[in-house]
Amino acid sequence: EYLRKFGYLSGASKETGNLMDMKDLSEGIKRLQRLGRIPQTGVMDRRTQELMQKPRCGVNDNKIVFGHRKKRYTLAPSKWEKKDLTFRLYNYSPDMPMHDIRNIIYGAFQVWSDVTKLTFKEKMHGDADIMIQFASKYHQDGYPFDGKGMILAHAFFPGTGRGGDTHFDDDERWTYNSSEGVNLFMVAAHEFGHALGLAHSSEPGALMYPWYQGFQTKFALPRDDVAGIQTLYGAELPDLPPTKPTQPPRSDDGYTVNPTDRYPTGDPPDPCTKPFDAITVIRTEIFLFIGNWFWRLDSRNIIKDPINLHKFWYGFPSNLTHIDAVYERPTDGKIVFFSGDRYWIFNANYLVTSFPTKGRPITDFGIPPDVKKIDTVYVWGFNNRTYLVSGDMYWKLDANNTYVEYDYPRDMSIWMGVPVPVDAAFRHWNGKTYFLSGPNYWEFYDLKMTVRPGYPKSIAKDWLKCKNT
Structure with a gap:
């Protein structure tokens, strides 16, 4: 069932799974083992069973292509044809105050807007490009959650209707700035990657790796994810700029804007004691x-x-x-x-x-x-x-x-x-x-x-x- 659900057995189902060729089953297990970075035995051994119990995203892995040495990210079949996107929080989890959840969602979108030309604007009413919902078990999208445990959330690739919509399993215990429970920021940032057009990555350190990677105190978007999202939407304001500009330097004609040098170059002032300009x-x-x-x-x-x-x-x-x-x-x-x-x-x-x-x-x-x-x-x-x-x-x-x-x-x-x-x-x-x-x-x-x-x-x-x- 796990191999079928997450795309490792093509054409398999509950009704026909027992008719599958054992070679196909073994190859599917090997693909899962390769992605999980465990020995590729082709049999359902202890390590494989432990891997299958790990919390993960509900989006399947069937679009992952192995073999690239530098490019591990995978693009979804669709992307947004615009750069200014809207989102709406349809409801909230009872695990945290509403304002904390909204701040987390803003921060998760910022992970992607920091490195692209994308912008995100919240809508309080009506439809939005990305509808965000906390839900349990069957919630009318054809992909029911499984209760507390393995599947934490899922999202739909860009498109009309449900395209971009992101759902979190409300049976999980959602937390923030804590290694306890499930960190909402990390899961939301991952799911929004799907909502923007990224499939799962085969890079274990990538945000778009299928399995939950836990709370990180100082999160920075890994290079593989940056490369993937910029392939779709281009680059924007850099987080850490290059030492020198990439465009030719401009000449300075010596015009003095304000001759008062209150803070010469050197050590920065203390923002805790100095007023902001x-x-x-x-x-x-x-x-x-x-x-x-x-x-x-x-x-x-x-x-x-x-x-x-x-x-x-x-x-x-x-x-x-x-x-x-x-x-x-x-x-x-x-x-x-x-x-x-x-x-x-x-x-x-x-x-x-x-x-x-x-x-x-x-x-x-x-x-x-x-x-x-x-x-x-x-x-x-x-x-x-x-x-x-x-x-x-x-x-x-x-x-x-x-x-x-x-x-x-x-x-x-x-x-x-x-x-x-x-x-x-x-x-x-x-x-x-x-x-x-x-x-x-x-x-x-x-x-x-x-x-x-x-x-x-x-x-x-x-x-x-x-x-x-």
Whole structure:
């Protein structure tokens, strides 16, 4: 039954399995043994029986092709013909709080968006490309779960109808950041690989290996999985950029954006004690900037090591010392940086073609020439429009994010309770808008146009988990 279910016996069934040639049965067992990295005896020995008891994905292994020395990944018969995908959590497991499950799901999608051009957006109602469900036993998709134990989850390859849908066995005990139970993050990241068009890999260390590999404290997507998904959707913003840009270096004409070198190159400042210059969400990570350094905070609130601005974003003038404001443009996903009275537009981590290294003046947006810097820029979740703030004034950009609306600026007092001046503001992936000033942050209550009660709160304590705060 196991060999039939997971694709090792072609054409076998409960009714005809006893009529199969013993040679076919032996070859099927050998294929399973080869994939499981145990001796290929061709008989149902002890090691094979133990392998068949291991927890695993419910998707079969019949698309795995052996023989490649470098390429172990396997592509499914289908892929998405678009890069912007939606998902919806149909229900939740009782094993964890809802907000923890949502953060885990976001983090599992981020595993794939970090290395491709894919984006994922949650829908709260209606249909989505990837419908996510916790279910038990028979759940109306033709692939019933088996109760607590072997099959942990399954997903459908891209397509219409059930294509992309991902189901988790609700009889398992789902956990997070723990070696006990079944780690939801690891299983979800694997299943989303199927939902995006990857079949199982024959590489034991790959995320797409059929068997559950347990909790990993510092997970990084293995090279085999990266190669597979980028074959389908191309590469995007790298996690660790090359030492030198792969495009020809641009000449710097010496334009000074801001001559104040607050944080010279060298050791990065301490984010637990220094205020942030700018903050934004790019893809599914929070980027935090201080001087010419930045940090990345993922959906699990794990902060990554600091990276020097000029070693990641290629195209800034060499004497740029800090970023005042930054945001990801909702119209096309390009990233817009502000420093002093200039701005730059990047595609991933490269300056867009033909954009001047010295930047362009912020007056391009209709900002008055006496405004010398933008304090912050953010996309407000209430209306998905972009706002620029300088001192006690703010502007709203038009729907194309190219020019300010005609009846602006307006006074920041409209945003009741928001500190003036504000250091940074951004829309979190939970849809909420946060304002930062000094060591504190405020959550904004959109419907009442005021900050929520109980604020300000500590950035270092709540977001960065700093000690001695």
